[in-house]
Amino acid sequence: MTPCATLSQEGGAKIPTDDAIPRALLAWYRRRRRDLPWRRTGDPYAIWVSEVMLQQTQVATVIPYYERWMRLFPTLSALAAAPESRVLKAWEGLGYYARARNLRRAAAQVLREHGGRLPDTAEALRRLPGVGRYTAGAVASIAFGRREPVVDGNVARVLCRLQRLRGNPKTPPLAERLWRIARAWLPPRRAGDFNQALMELGATVCLPRNPLCPACPLRRRCAARARGEERRLPRAPRRKALPHVEGAIGVVRHAGRILIDRRKPEGLLGGLWEFPGGKIEPSETPEACLRRELREELGIEADVLRPLTVLRHAYSHFRVTLHVFECRLRRGHAQPLACAECRWVRPADLRNYAFPAANRSVIALLLGSKQGGGITAPVATPLVHPPRIPMCRQAPARSAAGRRT
DNA sequence: GACACGTGGTT
DNA sequence: TAACCAAGTGT
Numbered sequence: 527m528t529p530c531a532t533l534s535q536e537g538g539a540k541i542p543t544d545d546a547i548p549r550a551l552l553a554w555y556r557r558r559r560r561d562l563p564w565r566r567t568g569d570p571y572a573i574w575v576s577e578v579m580l581q582q583t584q585v586a587t588v589i590p591y592y593e594r595w596m597r598l599f600p601t602l603s604a605l606a607a608a609p610e611s612r613v614l615k616a617w618e619g620l621g622y623y624a625r626a627r628n629l630r631r632a633a634a635q636v637l638r639e640h641g642g643r644l645p646d647t648a649e650a651l652r653r654l655p656g657v658g659r660y661t662a663g664a665v666a667s668i669a670f671g672r673r674e675p676v677v678d679g680n681v682a683r684v685l686c687r688l689q690r691l692r693g694n695p696k697t698p699p700l701a702e703r704l705w706r707i708a709r710a711w712l713p714p715r716r717a718g719d720f721n722q723a724l725m726e727l728g729a730t731v732c733l734p735r736n737p738l739c740p741a742c743p744l745r746r747r748c749a750a751r752a753r754g755e756e757r758r759l760p761r762a763p764r765r766k767a768l769p770h771v772e773g774a775i776g777v778v779r780h781a782g783r784i785l786i787d788r789r790k791p792e793g794l795l796g797g798l799w800e801f802p803g804g805k806i807e808p809s810e811t812p813e814a815c816l817r818r819e820l821r822e823e824l825g826i827e828a829d830v831l832r833p834l835t836v837l838r839h840a841y842s843h844f845r846v847t848l849h850v851f852e853c854r855l856r857r858g859h860a861q862p863l864a865c866a867e868c869r870w871v872r873p874a875d876l877r878n879y880a881f882p883a884a885n886r887s888v889i890a891l892l893l894g895s896k897q898g899g900g901i902t903a904p905v906a907t908p909l910v911h912p913p914r915i916p917m918c919r920q921a922p923a924r925s926a927a928g929r930r931t
Numbered sequence: 932g933a934c935a936c937g938t939g940g941t942t
Numbered sequence: 943t944a945a946c947c948a949a950g951t952g953t
Contacts, residue, residue, distance in 0.1 A: 580949040587939065587948090621937025624952080658951045678949045698932085725949055734947065735942065765945075794936070842936050883938060934953085941947080 547688075547747060548713045548720055554743035555723035558730070560585075563592055565722075570644040570669035571602045577664045578625050578656060585729065591620055603642060606633035614797050614880040621883075622842075623796060628656030646670040659705075668718035675708035676721045677701070680728025686760035687732060690749035695760045770845045774812040775803030775885075776820060777892065778828050780855035783870035784892075786879065787824065790866050794841070797866070799879040801850075801888060812849035824868055826858035835891060839884040850888055 559565070562585065564576035575595060579588045598616050599605040605613070610630060617626035632654040636644055644651070648666040651657050657665070659677075666672035677685075682695040685704050693700045713720050731738045737756050739745050750756040778785040778801075786799050804819035806812055813830040820828045834850040862868045871879070876889050 577949065582936090582948055582950055583938080584940070584948050619938075621939085622950085624936065625950090628951085656951065660950060664949070676949075679947075680949065722949085729949075762946085767945095796936095840938080842938085843934075936951090939948095942945090 545713070547744060548711055550743045550747075551723045551727065552713065552716060552719060555719060555726060559722070559726060560730070563589060563596075568669070570646075570665065571605075572596060573669040574644060574657075574661075574665050575629065577661045577668075578629050579620065581625060581661070582622060583620065587620070591617070602633050602636060602644065605630055606637045610791075610797060611880065615878070618798075618880040619883060619886070623798060625656055627791075627797060628654075631655050632657065644669070646672070648672060648674045664721065667721050671715075671718060673712055673714070673717045675705060675712055675717075676725070677704045677708050678725060678728075680725040680732070681708060681721075683734060683760055684724055684728045684732045687737075687750035687756050688744060688748050690753065690755065690759065692759065692761060694763055696762075768840065768843065768845050770847070772806040772812070772847050772849070773803060774806055774816040774819070774849045774851065775801040775888070776816050776828065776830065776851050776853040777801055777834060777888065778820065778826075778853040778855055780870065783872055784876070785824070785826075785855070785860055785868060785870055786876070787862065787865040787868040795882045797880075799881050800885050802865075802868075803848075806849075813851065816849075816851055816853065820853070823864040824858075824860045825863055826860050827856040828853045829856050835888070837884060837887060846884075848884060850891075 562576075564573055567573065576588070576592055579592055579595075595616055598612070599608055608630065610627065613626050613630045614623060617623060620626075635654060636642060640650075644665070645654075646666070647670075648662040651662040651665055652659070663674040663676040666674040667676065682701075682704055685691065685707050686695055686700075689707065691700060691703070695701060695704060708721075708724070711720075727742070727744075731742050735757065739748070739751055739756060742748070745751055748756065750759045776785075785802060787802050788799050789795050789797060791797050802820055802823055803816055804823070806815040810818075816830055817828060820826050831852045831854055834852050837848050837850065839846050839848060860868050860870070873892060876893070881889065
């Protein structure tokens, strides 16, 4: 309530502790907070789930997943008891699948070590797999009312602008400073609301490229704005271009069924199902690559019949152009030589397995081009008009006659 | 510190 | 189109 600002010395940097900023922010938040599903509950489990889903993922994307998840796994015990396949199916399409595997593992750990109640301190939460510094602070403050700060991408941007901090907020010196500021500004009570207010401001007003300063409750206290630098802060280093690889995958048919395999439990897309295939080696044709992969991974010989489509997909750290072929089993018995499991399934049963986004566009193509059985809206004819599937940009399909030079 | 780890929206 | 960004964590 002191009208004048004070300064605290922390790590050699002066941090203004004027409580006018927290107060203005909380007042703004009370009026402008969005009505989000996880803000309608006090259930620590539900809040934890929302925080994990929100890691590197936007609110609008998370909402439908969160709603469905809470119906499928309403309690921590329900999640701990669920098979991983079901958990991954519920996560399908959200990305960063280690989040789902860790959430389930952590639920089992809470059952074993904490009698089924989520720990109520940031320090204890931090020991759960998938709970880092941010998530521990978020759950501790929002679900348990603990006086713990959070710094996510939003908070970093807001603080860098308010304080006109140059440099990369992801590198330790500046990151530590941001955590100190976030802690110093924490009000005595309502830390959870304050943290959410900071993030809400970053997500709805203090936008990365085009900040809506006239709508900002802190515009008169923003050092970056005072200098007209709000659009240039914070500064992130240039991201290096993603490597590009080419791959071939096959829809292998036999006796009315299609062959799919489950990826190993860790690493990229761990535990998800996919159409078999792999990376094209230098000087190898896509067709030869696919025959080789089917031999090496599954121990089968197959005929590559025709190209189905070509699609491009961007993962977090590389891009891929995927050549998709229709194939037929020639001989051999499929075995999981380089994967966790393989299975011949009816096309209509593909919907029961968790696939990566790039594979889902292939499924849409398969089921959409047959009448009935489609999971989504009808899809254009393959090879003529590649389907416009929002999950995955389509590259021009090659004609059945041959490839372009 | 650097890199692996998905996907979709925005500009 | 391509880069950037998102309520980050684990190794």
